Amino acid sequence: MSAKEATPEAAPKAGLPTLHHLSDSQSQSIVWLLEEVDVEYNLVLYKRDQGHRAPPELLDVQQLGKSPVFVAADGRTIIERSAISAYILKTYDTTGKHAPSDWVKDEILNSYAGASLGPLTTVELMFDLAAKHTPWPLVYIARAFRKGIQKNFTTGEFKKSMAFLEGELSDNEWFNGKEFGRADIMLSFPIDYIHMRKWADLEKDHPKISAWRQRVWERPAWKRGLEKGNGYDLTLF
Missing domain, CATH: 3.40.30.10 (Glutaredoxin)
Known part of the structure; x- marks a missing residue:
């Protein structure tokens, strides 16, 4: 190819x-x-x-x-x-x-990746950017806002999201089942975002998601x- x-x-x-x-x-x-x-x-x-x-x-x-x-x-x-x-x-x-083994589950996960997990990462990113780029001395206010949002909203939502996805993955290698499918494609980016920016500790708290991500990155x-x-x-x- x-x-x-x-x-x-x-x-x-x-x-x-x-x-x-x-x-x-x-x-x-x-x-x-x-x-x-x-x-x-x-x-x-x-x-x-x-x-x-x-x-x-x-x-x-x-x-x-x-x-x-x-x-x-x-x-x-x-x-x-x-x-x-x-x-x-x-x-x-x-x-x-790569057709879905369960089309209803496939629709749920594809919708979840775009309609729920995507906006959540956007909210967290916006406050990250505000804390990083707001000029002194207003940067301290921006950082306080970010901590408040994380404490009261995003951190808990990330934990619930990863726990939900762990359950959907279950003992399968892929969200799609035996072979990867569209849901795996859709989830790869937001999960990479969460991992790279350390919004959740996948290795410690969500080992199935962490192993899934490693399988993606090991594919030729x-x-x-x-x-x-x-x-x-x-x-x-």
């Missing part, structure tokens, strides 16, 4: 699907998925700017200017990880190897995705 890596200025190879990938972002899980399925694809790389925002070139790809953006081989532009991962699996997993396709990408450090912000 191969990917044509390019800068935003280079023209992707015609006739192939194209992933527009932003460094240090949730798009890395889509690179992983593309490496898992047997398809050749273009990979167009974008670096975050000095303010850690997406560069303006992504606005030329899709009006929201965010990543990932997946342009299918037929030219259709698809945004949002959930929709992109669903399209890739439906199009390229022709044997159904994940390693290839990291090599082809342009950075995946979620502590930069």
